[in-house]
Amino acid sequence: MSAMNLQTIKVACSNCNLRELCMPMGLNAEELDRIDEVVSLRRKVKRGTPLFRNGEKFSSLYAIRTGFFKTCVASEDGRDQVTGFQMAGEIIGLDGIVNDQHTCDAVALEDAEVCVMPFDRIEELSREINGLQRHVHKIMSREIVREHGVMLLLGSMRAEERLAAFLLNLVQRLHARGFSQSELILRMTREEIGSYLGLKLETVSRTFSKFVEDGIVEVKQRHVRILNTEALTHLVNHETCN
Amino acid sequence: MSAMNLQTIKVACSNCNLRELCMPMGLNAEELDRIDEVVSLRRKVKRGTPLFRNGEKFSSLYAIRTGFFKTCVASEDGRDQVTGFQMAGEIIGLDGIVNDQHTCDAVALEDAEVCVMPFDRIEELSREINGLQRHVHKIMSREIVREHGVMLLLGSMRAEERLAAFLLNLVQRLHARGFSQSELILRMTREEIGSYLGLKLETVSRTFSKFVEDGIVEVKQRHVRILNTEALTHLVNHETCN
DNA sequence: CGACACCTTGAAGAGGTTCAAGAAATGTGG
DNA sequence: CCACATTTCTTGAACCTCTTCAAGGTGTCG
Numbered sequence A, B: 001m002s003a004m005n006l007q008t009i010k011v012a013c014s015n016c017n018l019r020e021l022c023m024p025m026g027l028n029a030e031e032l033d034r035i036d037e038v039v040s041l042r043r044k045v046k047r048g049t050p051l052f053r054n055g056e057k058f059s060s061l062y063a064i065r066t067g068f069f070k071t072c073v074a075s076e077d078g079r080d081q082v083t084g085f086q087m088a089g090e091i092i093g094l095d096g097i098v099n100d101q102h103t104c105d106a107v108a109l110e111d112a113e114v115c116v117m118p119f120d121r122i123e124e125l126s127r128e129i130n131g132l133q134r135h136v137h138k139i140m141s142r143e144i145v146r147e148h149g150v151m152l153l154l155g156s157m158r159a160e161e162r163l164a165a166f167l168l169n170l171v172q173r174l175h176a177r178g179f180s181q182s183e184l185i186l187r188m189t190r191e192e193i194g195s196y197l198g199l200k201l202e203t204v205s206r207t208f209s210k211f212v213e214d215g216i217v218e219v220k221q222r223h224v225r226i227l228n229t230e231a232l233t234h235l236v237n238h239e240t241c242n
Numbered sequence C: 001c002g003a004c005a006c007c008t009t010g011a012a013g014a015g016g017t018t019c020a021a022g023a024a025a026t027g028t029g030g
Numbered sequence D: 001c002c003a004c005a006t007t008t009c010t011t012g013a014a015c016c017t018c019t020t021c022a023a024g025g026t027g028t029c030g
Helices: A027-036 A119-128 A129-155 A161-176 A188-195 A199-215 A229-237 B028-034 B119-128 B130-157 B157-174 B190-197 B201-211 B228-238
Strands: A042-043 A048-054 A060-074 A080-087 A105-118 A184-185 A218-220 A223-226 B041-045 B050-052 B059-073 B082-088 B106-120 B182-186 B217-220 B223-228
Touching: A027 A119, A027 A129, A042 A048, A042 A060, A048 B201, A060 A119, A060 A188, A060 B119, A060 B130, A080 A129, A080 A161, A080 A188, A080 B130, A105 A119, A119 A223, A119 B119, A119 B130, A119 B217, A129 A188, A129 B059, A129 B082, A129 B119, A129 B130, A129 B182, A129 B190, A161 A188, A161 A223, A161 A229, A161 B130, A184 B041, A188 A199, A188 B130, A188 B228, A199 A218, A229 B223, B028 B119, B028 B130, B041 B050, B041 B059, B059 B119, B059 B190, B082 B130, B082 B157, B082 B190, B106 B119, B119 B130, B130 B157, B157 B182, B157 B201, B157 B223, B157 B228, B201 B217
Parallel strands: none
Antiparallel strands: A042 A105, A048 A105, A060 A080, A060 A105, A184 A223, A218 A223, B041 B106, B050 B106, B059 B082, B059 B106, B182 B223, B217 B223
């Protein structure tokens, strides 16, 4: 990977509008300044392009500034599993720490920009700034807990429940970023949703259609409007009962 | 939770025979000594008893000295998902860091003993000992990667493949601890295996029977002998084909 | 505008679940 | 130490959900 296709810009976290999302709280001015040093540069990632790939050397974590990513792992025989969808303010790359190389692909689903944070520097600085150390630990722990939730979904929910949980999760995260509580644009294909949810794309499509029939959502391609959040919540929290 | 039912013993990691499994490598003598301070005490956990429970305050990570655990999460409506099985040398409790409380149950599947490592102290010490800091990060990253693997399994494998992957994973970890490559005793019920693998206990049982018919394994209750590791590997790595 | 990727829907089929019954192991108390 | 209760495991048969295969429709981008 050459440095040629990496657009780079120097920046500062201390006045980034995503600060509350990706930075620790309760730092004093001096600490905030120092944390700026963590972000070495920014990098633009074109839609459909990988930020990193399975097998690539690990060196940095990435904070998403704009855009939308998917991460996916592959088995030896070429099976593919989407392990998550990430949006502004979220951190990707944690998988690479164990073995000093990435074990999944991170692909931009729309033109994106990330802050590159060399992990050496994160470790260095988090030895000195307790709040940063704690923050890093929380981010990793949060990812572990998130994955527990996905395991619950994959292991014990039926198609409708999975899709309902997926939509609620997406819209909730978008809402936390100032977007609508009820409207969203899916940045991923039915196939990618299916991969994430352990379903075939046809099942995803059919389940969407069922939700539309039931008046729970409106769907126009990738535009989704949630008409009845309660119904979705109910689907997730009260098994079967249909 | 009173301290009465916690059996406690003072100990030292520096001469623990699990050192290579749960401690960072390449420390000098002084650093090793200091790491002993991390383990405040040991605690015995009786079979069927929780080490910690969902909702409990988080304060420590636990290194398993002896015994075998399962961790499981529950959804609001009482669905239950086993998220992992842990054995000697492995660390549990990472889920608690984000919100200062545990989000899953850890239950001993046989009488067990754990080293209690207050997380405050881990953080303190890992600010001073780079090797420990890196080690903590690796442990968390490893857990994230492990869960990616489980997601792949749950999202894209069929029953036989799941059980094959499960057996191979177990026996490989046991082998790393000096046990047989081909024989193992399952510490968990069919139902717990099923929960972990996203299958019903009947399916687990039937799949075991199929493996026996095919001469891949011998099964007598919880005693399993693997007769044909290759066949299991093949099942995992080459989808379907029959 | 045409090519390509993406989405929807139907019909048939497979894999896993559910329900049920019985067998085997395990634990308990007398 | 044995008898009994309980838990765990196995197996069968019917059923159901999701998948597979196929075809056509819709949207998008150069």
